Amino acid sequence: MTHPRRExxxxxxxxxxxxTVLLVLPTRLHLHNTxxxxxxxxxxxxxxxxxxxxxxxxxxxxxxxxWAPSGQNLLWVTSIPSVAIIMAPITLLFGPLxxxxxxxxxAPAIGAWSAYLLGREITGQFFPALFGGxxxxxxxxxxxxxxxxxxxxxxxxxxxxxxxxxxHWKGNLGRRWYIALTAVLLVFQFGVxxxxxxxxxxxxxxxIIAAAAFAPxxxxxxxxxxxxxxxxxxxxxxxxxxxxxxxxxxxxxxVHGAILSSNVIVADPFNYVIPTPxxxxxxxxxxxxxxxxWLARWQxxxxxxxxYLGLPLLGIVMLFLREFMDQKSTRVLIxxxxxxxxxxxxxxxxxxxxxxxxxxxxxxxxxxxxxxxxLPARFSLYVSLAVAMIGTWWMAYSRQNRRAKVVWxxxxxVVMLPYTWTHHWRYHIPNPVFFSSPTLRRYLPQGTxxxxxxxxxxxxxxxxxxxxNFRFAMAGGYVGTQVxxxxxxxxxxxxxxxxxxxxxxxxxENFLARHHVDAIIVPVADRPTxxxxxxxxxxxxxxxxxxxxxxxxxxxxxxxxxxxHGQKMxxxxxxxVHSLQGLYGYRPGHDPIASAxxxxxxxxxxxxxxxxxxxxxxxxxxxR
Numbered sequence: 001m002t003h004p005r006r007e008x009x010x011x012x013x014x015x016x017x018x019x020t021v022l023l024v025l026p027t028r029l030h031l032h033n034t035x036x037x038x039x040x041x042x043x044x045x046x047x048x049x050x051x052x053x054x055x056x057x058x059x060x061x062x063x064x065x066x067w068a069p070s071g072q073n074l075l076w077v078t079s080i081p082s083v084a085i086i087m088a089p090i091t092l093l094f095g096p097l098x099x100x101x102x103x104x105x106x107a108p109a110i111g112a113w114s115a116y117l118l119g120r121e122i123t124g125q126f127f128p129a130l131f132g133g134x135x136x137x138x139x140x141x142x143x144x145x146x147x148x149x150x151x152x153x154x155x156x157x158x159x160x161x162x163x164x165x166x167x168h169w170k171g172n173l174g175r176r177w178y179i180a181l182t183a184v185l186l187v188f189q190f191g192v193x194x195x196x197x198x199x200x201x202x203x204x205x206x207x208i209i210a211a212a213a214f215a216p217x218x219x220x221x222x223x224x225x226x227x228x229x230x231x232x233x234x235x236x237x238x239x240x241x242x243x244x245x246x247x248x249x250x251x252x253x254x255v256h257g258a259i260l261s262s263n264v265i266v267a268d269p270f271n272y273v274i275p276t277p278x279x280x281x282x283x284x285x286x287x288x289x290x291x292x293x294w295l296a297r298w299q300x301x302x303x304x305x306x307x308y309l310g311l312p313l314l315g316i317v318m319l320f321l322r323e324f325m326d327q328k329s330t331r332v333l334i335x336x337x338x339x340x341x342x343x344x345x346x347x348x349x350x351x352x353x354x355x356x357x358x359x360x361x362x363x364x365x366x367x368x369x370x371x372x373x374x375l376p377a378r379f380s381l382y383v384s385l386a387v388a389m390i391g392t393w394w395m396a397y398s399r400q401n402r403r404a405k406v407v408w409x410x411x412x413x414v415v416m417l418p419y420t421w422t423h424h425w426r427y428h429i430p431n432p433v434f435f436s437s438p439t440l441r442r443y444l445p446q447g448t449x450x451x452x453x454x455x456x457x458x459x460x461x462x463x464x465x466x467x468x469n470f471r472f473a474m475a476g477g478y479v480g481t482q483v484x485x486x487x488x489x490x491x492x493x494x495x496x497x498x499x500x501x502x503x504x505x506x507x508x509e510n511f512l513a514r515h516h517v518d519a520i521i522v523p524v525a526d527r528p529t530x531x532x533x534x535x536x537x538x539x540x541x542x543x544x545x546x547x548x549x550x551x552x553x554x555x556x557x558x559x560x561x562x563x564x565h566g567q568k569m570x571x572x573x574x575x576x577v578h579s580l581q582g583l584y585g586y587r588p589g590h591d592p593i594a595s596a597x598x599x600x601x602x603x604x605x606x607x608x609x610x611x612x613x614x615x616x617x618x619x620x621x622x623x624r
Contacts, residue, residue: 008117011113015108023036026425033428033431036100038427047099048469066477069515073253080154083192096466114158118162118163119392128391135387136159139388141380161200165208168230171223182235183237187242199379203336206336206339207332208224211332267307267344278418279415280417284419306380309384313416319400343360347359432464434546448471450474450520451519451520451521455478461474520552521550522548
């Protein structure tokens with residue numbers, strides 16, 4: 001018989017191997033230019049930002065590197081500090097792409113392993129716990145959010161919190177160690193997802209209260225109440241440890257009300273049964289049973305339709321209820337499954353048939369602070385954990401014969417398998433070499449403010465800024481729905497797009513002046529030379545490293561003190577070479593950039609691209 005300690009590492013090896021087969025092989029992963037899933041440029045930026053800010057002695061909770069000069073409070077966005085700090089050595093050595101892909105592969109494996117440890121503690125058996133770990137770590141929820149939301153697919157702390165509680169309740173973990181361990185896990189979860197942290201506390205406390213209520217009067221109930229008091233102490237300790245963060249959560253750009261309505265992203269009851277194209281079964285059957293008709297009625301984006309469990313797993317739940325419904329030891333599990341399932345449906349019931357509005361219990365919580373920003377569809381995380389523990393219990397203690405259990409387990413695993421062989425699971429990042437080349441340092445001193453056009457949905461420009469090692473601040477960015485007021489005007493939107501149809505001269509000039517933009521960068525692949533959106537500025541671009549660089553000023557020296565103070569301090573010590581007409585004193589017909597290039601003029605195509613310029617021109621530009 002395998003030793004229990006060896007079984008733990010065997011289970012981890014099985015999960016890591018499965019994640020590698022499902023995610024690495026189908027995507028033909030290249031660490032330097034490919035990521036798993038949809039574009040996660042914001043998270044690539046966060047992987048780089050946290051170690052860079054800490055090493056440079058900056059405040060990592062608020063940045064002026066994006067949306068300059070306003071800046072952004074990073075605690076109201078998915079900033080994943082816990083993950084970014086843990087992965088900092090990998091990021092510093094190999095870059096944010098390596099960190100992102102490594103976390104994407106390891107997250108389901110470690111999440112499954114933590115659920116395995118919990119199931120092993122409950123049942124003491126290897127194969128039932130291995131099955132339960134698979135159900136949680138390789139669930140529809142996990143692979144739905146693996147398409148691009150790191151803050152939602154790093155979930156291993158939740159089973160570990162329950163495991164710590166059970167060990168303390170059994171007397172195998174002392175009170176002080178339990179409080180310290182629980183506080184650390186809560187702080188970690190806060191740094192992964194404030195949304196999951198905010199929903200974990202009420203659901204967790206409700207589970208403990210239910211355990212005390214369902215426990216027989218006497219020693220068991222007293223131990224649950226003692227564990228509840230220790231849990232409250234751990235929560236209080238976690239709140240104290242997070243004190244610096246609460247200021248930025250509640251007093252710096254606090255977001256009032258819901259970010260998205262609780263009726264927008266909810267779990268459809270049929271999603272628990274009907275697979276989506278994320279699963280191989282949904283991908284296989286969509287061509288001949290047409291689930292797209294159902295999907296069109298479901299709320300939220302495709303990766304939020306993540307509640308799928310499958311008929312075999314639901315069958316195991318039904319068998320569990322029939323066999324263990326009357327046992328006191330399982331009542332808490334059944335109660336919490338019912339609670340999180342109903343909560344995942346949102347504040348109103350959504351069905352494909354027309355029925356009158358039916359209010360659900362979650363409608364009572366949609367106005368509470370922090371909980372009003374939680375999206376009910378994401379409660380399927382807790383549903384998958386509850387079902388995983390039900391599956392573990394049933395596999396361990398059911399009176400069904402072993403062959404029947406094996407059949408049920410295989411059927412469950414098969415119908416839950418994801419389909420990762422589509423282009424949605426592999427994204428090649430267009431990365432102009434300019435942002436990682438020495439040419440960047442020649443033209444853009446540290447602290448320059450740059451507008452990269454077009455800014456782009458989901459912020460690929462964020463990754464380019466990270467690739468430059470944050471050499472420049474950016475007038476724009478992408479951190480989700482949070483946008484400073486100065487960037488919500490029509491002129492700001494036109495400047496961020498900078499397409500020919502949006503290039504209203506006066507509005508863009510006002511935007512560039514208000515945000516102190518020193519240079520505009522346009523990737524060559526995005527705009528043909530004949531239709532450059534900055535042509536009305538009468539500035540000859542410098543074409544280098546896959547970008548067109550429009551210098552609105554030619555700085556000699558810059559300082560990034562503005563990173564610390566939120567404003568620029570003596571940004572340029574040299575004279576302004578040229579600037580926009582009317583606003584920066586630009587003189588038509590005079591282009592110092594072009595005149596510094598031998599043989600270049602504004603009336604002809606610029607043949608001088610990057611390092612290919614004549615030596616005389618480079619020297620002349622350097623002397624200026």
